[in-house]
Amino acid sequence: MTSAGKRRLSAALTYAQYTLVCLVIVMPVAWMLASSFKTSAEVTAYPPRLFFRPTPANYIRLFSTTPFLEYTRNSLIVAGVSTILGLVLAVPAAYAVSWYRITWPATLTLAARMAPGTLFLLPWYIMFSDLGLIGSHWALILTHTVITMPLVLWVMMSFFDSIPREVLESALIDGCSPSSVLMRVAVPLVRPGIVVSTILAFVFAWNYFLFALVLSGFSSKTLPVAAFNFIGEGATNWGGLMAAAVLIALPPLILAFCVQRWLVHGLTFGAVKG
Amino acid sequence: MAHARDNAPGAGGAYWMLIPAVAFTLLLIGLPFLYTIYLSLHQFVFGKDAVFNAGRNYLLMLQDRLFWNGLWVTLLLYGISLTLQMLFGLYLGMLLDRSVRGRGALRTILISPFVMPSVVVGMMWLVILDPSIGAANYVLESLGLPRSTWLASPLLVVPTIALIDTWQWTPFVALIILGGMQVLPIEPYEAASIDGAKRWQTFRYITLPLLRPAMITAATLRSVDLLRFFDTIYITTQGGPSNASTTLNIYAFRVGFEFFDIGYASAQMITLLAIVFGAVMAFAQLRRHAL
Numbered sequence: 001m002t003s004a005g006k007r008r009l010s011a012a013l014t015y016a017q018y019t020l021v022c023l024v025i026v027m028p029v030a031w032m033l034a035s036s037f038k039t040s041a042e043v044t045a046y047p048p049r050l051f052f053r054p055t056p057a058n059y060i061r062l063f064s065t066t067p068f069l070e071y072t073r074n075s076l077i078v079a080g081v082s083t084i085l086g087l088v089l090a091v092p093a094a095y096a097v098s099w100y101r102i103t104w105p106a107t108l109t110l111a112a113r114m115a116p117g118t119l120f121l122l123p124w125y126i127m128f129s130d131l132g133l134i135g136s137h138w139a140l141i142l143t144h145t146v147i148t149m150p151l152v153l154w155v156m157m158s159f160f161d162s163i164p165r166e167v168l169e170s171a172l173i174d175g176c177s178p179s180s181v182l183m184r185v186a187v188p189l190v191r192p193g194i195v196v197s198t199i200l201a202f203v204f205a206w207n208y209f210l211f212a213l214v215l216s217g218f219s220s221k222t223l224p225v226a227a228f229n230f231i232g233e234g235a236t237n238w239g240g241l242m243a244a245a246v247l248i249a250l251p252p253l254i255l256a257f258c259v260q261r262w263l264v265h266g267l268t269f270g271a272v273k274g
Numbered sequence: 275m276a277h278a279r280d281n282a283p284g285a286g287g288a289y290w291m292l293i294p295a296v297a298f299t300l301l302l303i304g305l306p307f308l309y310t311i312y313l314s315l316h317q318f319v320f321g322k323d324a325v326f327n328a329g330r331n332y333l334l335m336l337q338d339r340l341f342w343n344g345l346w347v348t349l350l351l352y353g354i355s356l357t358l359q360m361l362f363g364l365y366l367g368m369l370l371d372r373s374v375r376g377r378g379a380l381r382t383i384l385i386s387p388f389v390m391p392s393v394v395v396g397m398m399w400l401v402i403l404d405p406s407i408g409a410a411n412y413v414l415e416s417l418g419l420p421r422s423t424w425l426a427s428p429l430l431v432v433p434t435i436a437l438i439d440t441w442q443w444t445p446f447v448a449l450i451i452l453g454g455m456q457v458l459p460i461e462p463y464e465a466a467s468i469d470g471a472k473r474w475q476t477f478r479y480i481t482l483p484l485l486r487p488a489m490i491t492a493a494t495l496r497s498v499d500l501l502r503f504f505d506t507i508y509i510t511t512q513g514g515p516s517n518a519s520t521t522l523n524i525y526a527f528r529v530g531f532e533f534f535d536i537g538y539a540s541a542q543m544i545t546l547l548a549i550v551f552g553a554v555m556a557f558a559q560l561r562r563h564a565l
Contacts, residue, residue: 014369018369025383028398028441029386029398031401044407092295111303111307114547114551116504116523117502118502118526119547121530126309142302143302146303149299153295209505231397241397241401242397242401244397245397249394256385256386263449
């Protein structure tokens with residue numbers, strides 16, 4: 001075989017494997033999406049229907065028969081405020097760790113990444129009961145900040161590391177206080193990092209299930225917990241279940257696609273670039 | 275600190291920047307951690323004072339059949355999942371390293387499983403794997419294979435959950451491996467091609483050893499998540515059928531929040547943390563030898 005022919009064959013083999021991998025990943029998600037547009041008769045039909053007339057009925061019923069909007073609002077409050085709180089706590093800390101090379105605070109936050117979430121839940125439950133915060137948004141916001149704060153810290157650390165030291169040194173020599181160097185010089189230079197860590201923190205807080213499972217109350221229930229309760233209530237309503245699943249998955253999917261270059265970096269706590 | 279001060283002007287300003295984050299960590303992670311250790315040494319019921327019982331919770335654990343069951347399920351799930359994810363992750367990472375058009379699109383698709391909430395992944399597979407109406411059984415039947423009960427089978431539930439987790443997290447492992455592939459030095463490959471090495475020899479004796487740091491990173495991160503596996507199990511089976519998928523974390527959660535035996539649950543969680551910590555330390559040791 002000529003070398004051009006060999007190259008074409010190897011490209012064809014690569015594409016065949018790409019297609020296979022895509023199918024394995026996309027098929028289940030596509031099936032979920034399709035099921036969400038089926039009537040209850042079609043979704044339980046066996047053999048499963050590949051072709052059907054799509055109907056938005058499951059989505060309409062989701063909003064008319066369940067407080068889905070309220071759950072969405074709760075999820076937005078919890079993920080949003082815990083992201084802001086994570087930024088406020090972690091951006092100055094990341095700057096200090098990066099600039100002054102004091103690493104122990106960063107290592108300390110890694111403990112949160114290692115311990116099982118259930119370990120903190122018992123003491124949190126007791127603490128928040130004593131404070132009367134069980135079922136409030138604050139119990140959820142504070143506990144989800146345990147997810148967002150270390151994430152922001154580790155992502156921001158590598159962004160601050162990339163600022164040339166001379167830039168900050170000259171600002172300090174010009175007589176700027178450390179806080180104004182942070183706010184006026186460093187933060188504007190790492191704006192992309194702020195965007196990336198905001199998005200990542202929001203996605204992970206939005207997705208997190210365990211803390212809200214125990215600490216949320218009737219009026220602070222987040223979407224993942226509400227969806228989990230749907231499984232128990234609506235074992236026969238697969239279509240509605242899939243409609244809820246699609247809506248909950250959409251925001252993290254869209255946001256993650258925007259920062260995909262940084263996703264693995266964030267998830268590995270800076271251990272891997274790209 | 276003197277050293278840091280010499281290098282960086284204005285080190286005094288560092289502390290106020292660190293205090294909020296450190297205080298938050300101590301308050302929400304440090305304090306609860308110490309409290310859990312305290313609880314693990316006590317008999318504790320809501321509304322009553324804790325009674326010190328000198329390690330009896332830990333002794334109880336050693337005699338508890340369900341604790342050993344939980345440990346076995348945890349390790350089985352860990353072994354199957356980690357093996358599958360590392361193997362497929364290595365394959366997929368190397369596949370992604372080939373420079374052909376459309377690679378970017380595949381990378382975009384690859385991130386979707388692990389950015390979806392675990393609740394959504396669990397619900398999705400519950401529907402697909404349903405024993406009576408699920409699409410998975412239809413696929414098996416069309417291939418002439420017998421139907422399966424998947425998550426409802428005491429024998430198959432752990433492998434099935436391992437498959438779900440492999441679907442969700444192999445792309446993550448692959449992207450870490452890809453990161454490692456992209457910084458591989460060229461020289462060893464040039465030398466190998468001059469020496470006339472075969473492709474599998476190049477892979478076995480050059481690529482694999484050079485990828486060890488990336489593989490250890492991936493394995494460490496997956497180990498932390500797999501050893502404290504909770505979400506997907508709680509969402510799909512709640513540990514059933516008949517405790518066949520009750521991992522240590524699920525069991526400790528149920529002891530704490532369903533049976534309200536807080537002291538005993540705390541002892542289990544401390545034990546689980548020790549296991550996770552041990553695994554992380556073991557991988558850190560491996561990494562030191564790899565470098």
